[in-house]
Amino acid sequence: MSKPAATADLLPPATQTPCCPPMAAQRVEPATALQLAPAFKALGDPVRLQLMSMIASAPGGEICVCDLTPSFEVSGSTISHHLKTLRDAGLVDAERRASWVYYRARPGLMRQLATLLAPGDDES
Amino acid sequence: MSKPAATADLLPPATQTPCCPPMAAQRVEPATALQLAPAFKALGDPVRLQLMSMIASAPGGEICVCDLTPSFEVSGSTISHHLKTLRDAGLVDAERRASWVYYRARPGLMRQLATLLAPGDDES
DNA sequence: CGTCGGATTTGACGTTTGTCGAAACCGAGG
DNA sequence: CCTCGGTTTCGACAAACGTCAAATCCGACG
Numbered sequence: 678m679s680k681p682a683a684t685a686d687l688l689p690p691a692t693q694t695p696c697c698p699p700m701a702a703q704r705v706e707p708a709t710a711l712q713l714a715p716a717f718k719a720l721g722d723p724v725r726l727q728l729m730s731m732i733a734s735a736p737g738g739e740i741c742v743c744d745l746t747p748s749f750e751v752s753g754s755t756i757s758h759h760l761k762t763l764r765d766a767g768l769v770d771a772e773r774r775a776s777w778v779y780y781r782a783r784p785g786l787m788r789q790l791a792t793l794l795a796p797g798d799d800e801s
Numbered sequence: 802m803s804k805p806a807a808t809a810d811l812l813p814p815a816t817q818t819p820c821c822p823p824m825a826a827q828r829v830e831p832a833t834a835l836q837l838a839p840a841f842k843a844l845g846d847p848v849r850l851q852l853m854s855m856i857a858s859a860p861g862g863e864i865c866v867c868d869l870t871p872s873f874e875v876s877g878s879t880i881s882h883h884l885k886t887l888r889d890a891g892l893v894d895a896e897r898r899a900s901w902v903y904y905r906a907r908p909g910l911m912r913q914l915a916t917l918l919a920p921g922d923d924e925s
Numbered sequence: 926c927g928t929c930g931g932a933t934t935t936g937a938c939g940t941t942t943g944t945c946g947a948a949a950c951c952g953a954g955g
Numbered sequence: 956c957c958t959c960g961g962t963t964t965c966g967a968c969a970a971a972c973g974t975c976a977a978a979t980c981c982g983a984c985g
Contacts, residue, residue, distance in 0.1 A: 878947095
């Protein structure tokens with residue numbers, strides 16, 4: 678409509694952006710912490726962190742589970758479980774095509790996390 | 802043990818590491834994941850995320866535990882435990898002065914995390 | 926159809942985590 | 956020296972987590 682405030686435009690359903698100034702510049706409020714902490718937690722496992730990076734850096738923006746699994750020592754079901762965790766956190770998206778499942782990154786949330794971690798703008 | 806390892810152990814392992822291009826630009830290697838995942842995990846709790854932000858945004862760069870505790874519903878010992886987690890992760894530093902303990906942020910690691918989450922520069 | 930292969934779900938397991946209360950620690954003042 | 960207030964550590968316990976093997980689901984292809 679007429680409000681030029683680009684911050685809190687739409688707050689429809691689940692994964693909305695109560696977006697976040699850098700935490701070094703302003704205290705994170707409880708509601709934001711409740712929403713963003715699970716995303717950090719999802720990245721707080723070495724396997725998931727690698728999975729996330731493989732998905733985010735995949736050429737073409739997507740990668741097949743069959744290309745993810747052989748890079749790890751853990752079983753396929755464990756990989757699947759970790760992928761579900763990333764999915765539930767809103768960090769990735771999955772699409773089934775034929776017999777294979779492809780994952781792609783959801784840049785929105787990751788951008789929020791990056792902004793939150795960004796150094797305070799008054800830094801020297 | 803040939804190392805006088807006491808001081809080296811106290812130093813966060815990632816203060817001046819050269820690593821971490823954005824994970825959207827390049828896959829993060831296992832060793833890096835092993836090193837940085839604990840930091841994400843440490844931020845993966847709502848209380849700790851708020852604690853971290855209160856410390857990082859504290860005027861003067863530091864804040865007393867006595868100013869942190871009353872902002873939460875949980876007990877003082879729980880706050881202390883969370884602060885230890887942040888300390889162990891290398892995200893904050895503590896200094897005792899008189900009867901009070903002051904915490905301050907360690908920007909190094911947080912900057913690495915931010916870089917890792919930064920959007921890939923070759924994205925379209 | 927029936928079967929095969931990739932992926933997810935289920936059930937079970939040991940481990941880790943978040944929380945509390947109680948106890949211990951540590952400076953400061955009486 | 957003894958006490959007091961702020962902080963951390965110690966046990967304890969339920970909940971959540973990471974992992975695996977087995978079962979299940981879901982397209983594809985004989």
